[in-house]
Amino acid sequence: MRVLVTGGCGYKGAVLVPKLLDAGHEVRVFDTQWFGRNLPEHPRLEVIKGDIRDGVPCDGMESVIHLAGIANDPCGELDAKLTWEVNVLATLFLVRACVDAGVRRFVFASSASVYGIKDNAPVKEDTDLAPVSDYNKTKMVAERILLSFKDQIAVQIVRPATVCGVSPRMRLDTVVNMLTVQALQTGRITAHCGPHGASLMRPNTHIEDITNLYVWLLNRQATTLTVNAGFENLSVGAIADLISGYVPAAVEISEVADKRSYAVDSSRLLAMGFVPRHSVASAVQEIVRAWEGMAFAADDRAINLKWMRKNGWVGAHA
Numbered sequence: 001m002r003v004l005v006t007g008g009c010g011y012k013g014a015v016l017v018p019k020l021l022d023a024g025h026e027v028r029v030f031d032t033q034w035f036g037r038n039l040p041e042h043p044r045l046e047v048i049k050g051d052i053r054d055g056v057p058c059d060g061m062e063s064v065i066h067l068a069g070i071a072n073d074p075c076g077e078l079d080a081k082l083t084w085e086v087n088v089l090a091t092l093f094l095v096r097a098c099v100d101a102g103v104r105r106f107v108f109a110s111s112a113s114v115y116g117i118k119d120n121a122p123v124k125e126d127t128d129l130a131p132v133s134d135y136n137k138t139k140m141v142a143e144r145i146l147l148s149f150k151d152q153i154a155v156q157i158v159r160p161a162t163v164c165g166v167s168p169r170m171r172l173d174t175v176v177n178m179l180t181v182q183a184l185q186t187g188r189i190t191a192h193c194g195p196h197g198a199s200l201m202r203p204n205t206h207i208e209d210i211t212n213l214y215v216w217l218l219n220r221q222a223t224t225l226t227v228n229a230g231f232e233n234l235s236v237g238a239i240a241d242l243i244s245g246y247v248p249a250a251v252e253i254s255e256v257a258d259k260r261s262y263a264v265d266s267s268r269l270l271a272m273g274f275v276p277r278h279s280v281a282s283a284v285q286e287i288v289r290a291w292e293g294m295a296f297a298a299d300d301r302a303i304n305l306k307w308m309r310k311n312g313w314v315g316a317h318a
Helices: 013-022 073-078 080-101 134-147 175-186 207-218 236-244 267-271 280-292 304-310
Strands: 002-006 026-031 045-049 063-066 105-109 154-160 162-164 188-193 201-206 225-229 232-235 250-255
Touching: 002 013, 013 026, 013 207, 063 080, 080 105, 080 134, 105 134, 105 207, 134 154, 154 207, 162 175, 162 207, 162 280, 175 188, 175 201, 175 236, 175 280, 188 236, 201 207, 201 236, 201 280, 207 225, 225 267, 232 236, 236 250, 236 280
Parallel strands: 002 026, 002 063, 026 045, 063 105, 105 154, 154 225, 162 201, 188 250
Antiparallel strands: 201 232
């Protein structure tokens, strides 16, 4: 199959693209490469450097996996105009181009954060969406735009939980990765709780599982669907305790104004036959091994917000 991956040089893309190649697909990657190329050379891989706001070549493609976007709440709030342009307007242009090019399937990496602030009862796909940040809102609006094309192209929306684990384009601004490296660097873990000591719940998914899911979807019928993809709902305190079992570290509890606390129910996806095979615990162990093997560095490139600020990408084409 000929597959276009936007954002294929990023945190998830750098793990996904080699899997697509191993599965025999022909892959075209379109990415700004803000964080580097992060992909090996391969005879069935074409890597194009570009900004999705300027148009994406979809000719000859059969499926698209749309990963590109301004990721996470802090980056989304850094420049709201940029976030809406990239996450919404460019997605509209892309799906139109896909329809015109005869692409059959559009897989969209949304986010479980579209549900907003909920109690800790796991939310299902039909739960009302109540996004609270620009990032969350752009994901919700992009979903709705894409679904308006469902009669012309199969739209497969995936709402991943917070991703953890090792990638060639490492990120240290997701909760498990951040706290694990904090423990390795300082011997301490600061676990945030909400107002009045309320436990903050977070859904998690291993990077191997979420990238396996995208490959798995390509082997299924191209029908429109929406699925949650979060396989471990853990409080931030529980994550800190888990990490301290692998890295000797003192756990410190700090209260913050953050009220975001939610869990997801992924039973729809599991009922379809997808089987997650990795865990938060395995992600922690893999991060520790990679750190000890100096496979990545805790530098600004690994933290989206710092890297975007450092390189002056706010409010400009990159």
